Amino acid sequence: MNIGHAAAASGVSAKMIRYYESIGLIPRTVRTEAGYRVYSDQDVHTLRFIRRARDLGFSVEQIADLVSLWRDRERASKDVKAIALDHVSVLERKIRELQEMASTLKHLAENCSGDSRPHCPILEELASEEPLPVHGKADARFSALRGA
Template sequence: MNIGQAAAASGVSAKMIRYYESIGLIRKTVRTESGYRVYADHDVHTLRFIRRARDLGFSVEQIADLVSLWQDRDRASKDVKAIALEHVLVLERKIQELQEMASTLKHLARNCHGDARPHCPILEELANDETAPLPVKTDAKFGALGKVSA
């Protein structure tokens, strides 16, 4: 099986298969005399596993861990579960972040007439200086006020 067929059979693009090989997520395959990569059914099986994990939002690094646990007959299921639950936490943190953005925006939009007039609470809120930004990297080591005399 060539890479294109493996791609179609696994749902992982040929580009990504080569990439996964280059970063060591999957092993280098046998090549034909002319240099074409050759894949067997079990390679496609692995690619499908990777594809499913990717669809669940796992990072390539986590996928590498999952693949190696998958191929380890003596794995402990708690190791797999730990990766999954850690990822759930990340997902839920992200979800909450996005929900906060969305609800703020919906609130602002609800109060915006959305007509031809210029008055707009959305812009007003964005321009609102009362909303203090958190500290941030400034390039300067002691912030806007200079070094506080110790």
């Protein structure tokens, strides 16, 4: 199977397959005489594993660890769980940051008439010397959900 086929079968682009090879996430493949990379079904399986991990937002570095644990039949599940929960806490921190931004902006936009007049609380807030108003975590969380 050539790289294009492996890409289609795994959902990882040919570009990314070459990149993953270049950084050592996947090993160098067998080549044809002409230099074409050749992939097995097992390789495609690994690529799919990688893609699913990417879809869950894991970094390439974390994926390398996950792949290595996946291959290790003696692994301890706590090592996998630790990576996963570590990533969850990073995701949750990012979520909270974005929710605070969204909530602040929504509050400002709600108070902006949004017509042809120049008066605008959004710009006033950006131009203000006061700290940005944060509407509290719980507040931000639920107001961010309200319109989602």
